[in-house]
Amino acid sequence: MDLKQLFRAGIREARPYVPGKPVEEVQRELGLADVIKLASNENPEGPLPEVVAALQRAALDVNRYPDGAAFALTRALADHLAVAPEAILLGNGSNEVIDMLVRALVSPGENFVYSEQSFLVYPIIGRVHFDTGRGVPIAPDWRHDLPAMAAAVDERTKLVIICNPNNPTGTYVGAQEFAEFLRRIPPRVIVAIDEAYYEYVTAADFPQTLPLLAQRPNLFVMRTFSKIHSLAGLRVGYGVGHPDLVGELQKTREPFNVNTLSQAGALACLEHWDAVAGRARRNREQLEWLAAELARLGLTVVPSQTNFLFCLAPGRRGQEIARSLLEAGVIVRPLDAFGLPDGAGALRITVGLPAENRRCVAALARVLG
Numbered sequence: 001m002d003l004k005q006l007f008r009a010g011i012r013e014a015r016p017y018v019p020g021k022p023v024e025e026v027q028r029e030l031g032l033a034d035v036i037k038l039a040s041n042e043n044p045e046g047p048l049p050e051v052v053a054a055l056q057r058a059a060l061d062v063n064r065y066p067d068g069a070a071f072a073l074t075r076a077l078a079d080h081l082a083v084a085p086e087a088i089l090l091g092n093g094s095n096e097v098i099d100m101l102v103r104a105l106v107s108p109g110e111n112f113v114y115s116e117q118s119f120l121v122y123p124i125i126g127r128v129h130f131d132t133g134r135g136v137p138i139a140p141d142w143r144h145d146l147p148a149m150a151a152a153v154d155e156r157t158k159l160v161i162i163c164n165p166n167n168p169t170g171t172y173v174g175a176q177e178f179a180e181f182l183r184r185i186p187p188r189v190i191v192a193i194d195e196a197y198y199e200y201v202t203a204a205d206f207p208q209t210l211p212l213l214a215q216r217p218n219l220f221v222m223r224t225f226s227k228i229h230s231l232a233g234l235r236v237g238y239g240v241g242h243p244d245l246v247g248e249l250q251k252t253r254e255p256f257n258v259n260t261l262s263q264a265g266a267l268a269c270l271e272h273w274d275a276v277a278g279r280a281r282r283n284r285e286q287l288e289w290l291a292a293e294l295a296r297l298g299l300t301v302v303p304s305q306t307n308f309l310f311c312l313a314p315g316r317r318g319q320e321i322a323r324s325l326l327e328a329g330v331i332v333r334p335l336d337a338f339g340l341p342d343g344a345g346a347l348r349i350t351v352g353l354p355a356e357n358r359r360c361v362a363a364l365a366r367v368l369g
């Protein structure tokens, strides 16, 4: 009996999400003692000491189930964002929020629209969930092709996901073009904007989406504690939207999807929000340094609003460069499987600590010869 045949076609055909390799795995496989990971857009700075202390305190309570409604975290987040607590949906990472949206909204035979060169989880969820995803190629300037995405919306479309700024290209859509896009989308289609890197953004014309929620009940904003707040390992993300939308989504949420430590950690991050500006500034300084160095090595570097850089080494293969860097103990993300022509040499490099970035540049200089 072929057990795989028992599964729905969408599951059989889905390709599993391949995360960046963990440091320990590379150390083991290649026998390297000193490995740095610049592959998963994590914050290289650890969590704040105050957050670690809150986690230690919360650890004493893990014999009990978490607060299923995450009362304290939801209230604090609502205050912080100046929205009603009923407008907030918490997830086990924003990943789970995306999953809940697709599962709850899109029926078999319906579809949701996303950019093909964006967060790889969207097509995976689409595949797994009755093949409902509909990818639209990115524009030549590596930004979401909003007119093409609006044109891809049909009477069977339930949801459009905009990743802003976009992973893995680091590009963004501006306030004006986003407003124009919203005008083209019928109110029966939910527009979910994935702002996982929001706190890193410096562009003055970046859309401020939360204030739009009052006029746009079909808008849904997603953010996370995984990036600037350094809680990727705890898995806390959230969505903000109209209470009616959130209320329906809440029904699909597992009872204890955000665990005790995650709630405590995220709450402590909110209490120490003043740390965000320094984190964003240090990231920006390193990002600019890294971008200049990569350009000096002959790479094409796409301007980024995030904590990572998308770069291309035309004539080379991203996989090969990444493999050589791996052997030098530097983990980056090759993007060959990204619908790009062979030989585009596409890589995504997360901004690390200054010494990590220097090491990455030195290794890359050797690899590129």
Ligand SMILES: Cc1ncc(COP(=O)(O)O)c(C=O)c1O
Binding pocket: 040, 041, 092, 093, 094, 095, 096, 119, 163, 166, 167, 194, 196, 223, 224, 225, 226, 232, 235, 236, 237
């Ligand atoms: C665009 C985007 N959305 C969502 C996520 C998932 O974040 P979380 O850790 O909150 O699930 C990521 C993580 O890399 C991301 O890049």
